[in-house]
Amino acid sequence: MFAVLMITLLLTIALVGSNMDIILKQGVVYQVRAEITENPAIAESFATVEEFEQFIQTQIDERIKTLGLDNPWYSPQRIGLTMYKILILDFGNATFLTSDSGSSNVGDILLEKIPRTVLLFTTATIIISIIGIFLGALAGSKVGSVIDRITSTFAVVSSSFPVWWIGMLMIFLFAFTYHIFPARATPSILPTEPEYIFALLYHMALPLITIVMIGFGAWAYLVRNFMVGTLQEDFIIAKKAIGISKKKIIYKHALKNAAPPIVTILALSLSGSLGGAIITEAVFDWPGMGRLYFEAISVMDLPIIIGATYVLTVLFLISILVADVLYGYFDPRVKT
Amino acid sequence: MSSISAPEIRKEFIKSKVGLVGIGILSCLIILSAVSAITIPIDTFKQWNNPGSWISYPKTSVPVWINYFVSEKIPEHLILDNPVTITKDDTISLTSNQFGMQYYYDDFPSDFIYEFNVEYSGSHLLQISVIRPDQSEILLLSKTLPYSDTTVMHNERIFSTDNNIKKNIQIYFSEMELYNKNMSSEDMIFANIDGKVLKGDYLFLVNIYGANEKVSVIDSKLIVGGKAYGMMGTDELRRDLIVGLLWGTPLALFIGIAVAVGSVISGLIYGVYSGFKGKKTDEVMMRFNDVIYALPALPFLIILAVTISNSIFLLVGFLMIFGWVGIAKVSRSMALQIKTRQYVEASQMMGQKNSKIVFKHMIPQLLPYAFASIAISVPAAITTEAGLSFLGLGDPTFPTWGQILHDANTYGAAARGLWWWIAPPGIMIAITGLAFVFIGNALDAIVNPKLKK
Numbered sequence: 001m002f003a004v005l006m007i008t009l010l011l012t013i014a015l016v017g018s019n020m021d022i023i024l025k026q027g028v029v030y031q032v033r034a035e036i037t038e039n040p041a042i043a044e045s046f047a048t049v050e051e052f053e054q055f056i057q058t059q060i061d062e063r064i065k066t067l068g069l070d071n072p073w074y075s076p077q078r079i080g081l082t083m084y085k086i087l088i089l090d091f092g093n094a095t096f097l098t099s100d101s102g103s104s105n106v107g108d109i110l111l112e113k114i115p116r117t118v119l120l121f122t123t124a125t126i127i128i129s130i131i132g133i134f135l136g137a138l139a140g141s142k143v144g145s146v147i148d149r150i151t152s153t154f155a156v157v158s159s160s161f162p163v164w165w166i167g168m169l170m171i172f173l174f175a176f177t178y179h180i181f182p183a184r185a186t187p188s189i190l191p192t193e194p195e196y197i198f199a200l201l202y203h204m205a206l207p208l209i210t211i212v213m214i215g216f217g218a219w220a221y222l223v224r225n226f227m228v229g230t231l232q233e234d235f236i237i238a239k240k241a242i243g244i245s246k247k248k249i250i251y252k253h254a255l256k257n258a259a260p261p262i263v264t265i266l267a268l269s270l271s272g273s274l275g276g277a278i279i280t281e282a283v284f285d286w287p288g289m290g291r292l293y294f295e296a297i298s299v300m301d302l303p304i305i306i307g308a309t310y311v312l313t314v315l316f317l318i319s320i321l322v323a324d325v326l327y328g329y330f331d332p333r334v335k336t
Numbered sequence: 337m338s339s340i341s342a343p344e345i346r347k348e349f350i351k352s353k354v355g356l357v358g359i360g361i362l363s364c365l366i367i368l369s370a371v372s373a374i375t376i377p378i379d380t381f382k383q384w385n386n387p388g389s390w391i392s393y394p395k396t397s398v399p400v401w402i403n404y405f406v407s408e409k410i411p412e413h414l415i416l417d418n419p420v421t422i423t424k425d426d427t428i429s430l431t432s433n434q435f436g437m438q439y440y441y442d443d444f445p446s447d448f449i450y451e452f453n454v455e456y457s458g459s460h461l462l463q464i465s466v467i468r469p470d471q472s473e474i475l476l477l478s479k480t481l482p483y484s485d486t487t488v489m490h491n492e493r494i495f496s497t498d499n500n501i502k503k504n505i506q507i508y509f510s511e512m513e514l515y516n517k518n519m520s521s522e523d524m525i526f527a528n529i530d531g532k533v534l535k536g537d538y539l540f541l542v543n544i545y546g547a548n549e550k551v552s553v554i555d556s557k558l559i560v561g562g563k564a565y566g567m568m569g570t571d572e573l574r575r576d577l578i579v580g581l582l583w584g585t586p587l588a589l590f591i592g593i594a595v596a597v598g599s600v601i602s603g604l605i606y607g608v609y610s611g612f613k614g615k616k617t618d619e620v621m622m623r624f625n626d627v628i629y630a631l632p633a634l635p636f637l638i639i640l641a642v643t644i645s646n647s648i649f650l651l652v653g654f655l656m657i658f659g660w661v662g663i664a665k666v667s668r669s670m671a672l673q674i675k676t677r678q679y680v681e682a683s684q685m686m687g688q689k690n691s692k693i694v695f696k697h698m699i700p701q702l703l704p705y706a707f708a709s710i711a712i713s714v715p716a717a718i719t720t721e722a723g724l725s726f727l728g729l730g731d732p733t734f735p736t737w738g739q740i741l742h743d744a745n746t747y748g749a750a751a752r753g754l755w756w757w758i759a760p761p762g763i764m765i766a767i768t769g770l771a772f773v774f775i776g777n778a779l780d781a782i783v784n785p786k787l788k789k
Contacts, residue, residue: 011636159773160766161765164726165761165766168741168745168749168762169750171750171751172750172755172758175750176753183750278634278635278727279634282726283745294638297639305639309639312632313631316630
């Protein structure tokens with residue numbers, strides 16, 4: 001588990017490392033020149049232009065050396081240092097982006113964005129799974145019925161639409177044609193005001209509806225398939241023979257037995273949705289992790305990219321772990 | 337998992353309605369790609385991101401077929417580049433280009449532009465006049481082309497806002513006391529006495545007169561600006577959307593199928609080999625598999641596209657990196673079952689090479705499963721590529737549906753109600769995805785009989 005995390009980090013650093021060096025070096029050059037322009041006395045103290053340029057060059061070189069930038073990014077000390085810093089959750093400062101409150105500390109920015117993404121996608125996943133489980137149980141108990149066919153068809157059709165495209169259509173329809181919901185999901189009032197939470201919820205409605213609309217079909221289909229399998233088991237048939245009501249069998253006994261795989265998938269889809277949030281958040285302009293990630297990549301803000309990838313991977317790994325544990329709890333047979 | 341022979345699968349497949357629908361859609365898409373590759377020259381498509389080549393097209397115009405559904409006919413954008421040419425050789429030579437058009441719309445054209453490219457020497461006179469449905473003829477413009485001793489090429493655009501045209505129209509209509517200074521030249525030309533659109537056949541005449549010297553017209557084009565163009569309309573950058581939509585089809589099919597085939601085959605071989613070897617090798621290979629599995633795919637795809645390259649072929653490779661993992665896991669567990677079968681053990685005892693056992697005895701058993709997986713993983717590949725393109729990370733030399741949607745989003749198509757820019761690409765993505773989902777589900781039901789209920 002830990003090794004996976006480290007490999008992910010190594011890969012990220014390896015991919016962005018060379019660009020990071022270029023950007024940091026440019027930053028140093030810019031800084032030195034800015035200091036000299038601010039202080040004209042330095043420029044006046046040189047007789048020739050060559051001498052002056054040489055002075056600037058030595059200044060730049062010295063600073064690069066103190067920052068450790070003279071070693072290439074793949075040198076062991078630098079990778080080791082970066083990894084160590086990340087492990088103790090010190091992501092450093094962002095190069096360009098800042099949090100809403102103005103801080104450019106990556107940790108602050110991430111802390112500000114994560115709750116919003118979790119709010120949107122966890123709510124969506126919970127709604128999806130509730131609708132999905134009930135619809136799936138219903139469809140699975142009446143195989144071949146109208147409701148079963150509608151669920152299956154809807155699952156197949158909805159899963160082939162990209163969520164973000166549906167999002168664009170929803171914005172077009174509900175924000176601009178009928179003016180029910182706001183088009184941009186970022187509330188216009190400041191986060192410090194007390195009404196902010198309501199504004200945020202109102203702005204959340206459209207993305208939430210979209211995600212739920214696209215998501216629950218596939219869920220229902222999945223649950224249906226598990227239910228169909230479970231309902232054929234002997235103990236269900238025995239319960240039917242005893243005369244326990246059908247409703248009780250479905251929701252109490254069958255669903256409980258279909259639970260382990262469902263819970264596993266729930267845990268995985270929760271974390272998966274966080275990664276998949278990038279495009280959806282970009283469409284709806286939702287101020288969460290996904291949009292932050294996208295913005296960071298478009299301006300090559302490397303500390304944020306590394307930090308966000310790290311957080312996403314950690315969340316993903318935690319959910320795999322949780323899924324494993326839950327599976328063992330629901331289905332003691334897998335415990336060895 | 338069981339071994340089903342190919343004819344059996346075919347027989348079962350033909351029975352499945354969903355599968356046939358899927359095949360039907362897929363063949364339609366393949367025909368569509370073939371047609372578009374043949375009818376739309378690749379040069380047009382390569383110019384997609386070059387605004388200069390779309391200059392004679394209208395901005396954000398609706399599809400032409402909208403006119404069938406509305407009572408007020410929206411003026412169509414007409415590009416007339418096939419004039420009737422008449423030449424007369426006398427002491428004064430005359431080259432005449434005639435552009436005829438039927439104007440039955442309920443609104444005035446936004447403008448008109450005459451673009452020409454001629455080769456001549458000496459002195460020539462250019463005259464543009466229009467014959468209106470009521471048979472009145474209006475002289476719009478009369479001007480001399482710059483004098484030249486040698487043969488020169490002359491390229492010019494004459495706009496409807498040209499001051500000479502305005503003056504001529506003023507002279508003509510003032511005589512009839514119909515001149516309205518608030519109306520633009522093109523409105524006056526297409527208006528009747530009441531100031532409404534005069535519907536009927538118009539004929540634009542472009543005459544070039546020369547004394548003795550001949551003139552050769554290389555290119556002559558009359559553009560009458562409108563608000564409807566083409567099958568699918570145009571976008572903000574004046575691009576004809578049908579070109580992008582049609583060319584997107586083969587691209588999407590290529591991306592989807594290449595990624596699916598590549599990742600399923602590599603996953604299959606990886607998984608079967610790992611399962612077959614067992615012990616340490618299996619352990620190491622499966623740990624590596626876990627590592628890739630734990631990587632967040634989309635963020636990594638974005639980083640790869642940004643830092644390495646956004647070429648479409650590399651993108652296919654990147655998508656494969658994340659595609660094979662699940663397949664490898666499943667095929668490993670299947671391989672573990674097959675491994676215990678006697679014929680595998682027998683061939684091992686006979687001393688056959690490992691690679692031969694894997695490729696000859698084990699993988700063929702898994703082929704039905706592999707086909708179903710290929711079909712099922714195509715839509716994911718297409719939507720992921722579309723998603724990356726939507727974020728602006730697509731290959732600019734190959735405009736995909738995702739890139740059309742990216743442009744639509746950047747130019748605020750949703751806010752401006754430009755539905756013909758948003759809806760068709762998404763529908764195409766969904767249809768393509770559906771075709772493969774249908775085929776995949778049908779195959780899956782055959783390969784895994786347990787699911788059939």
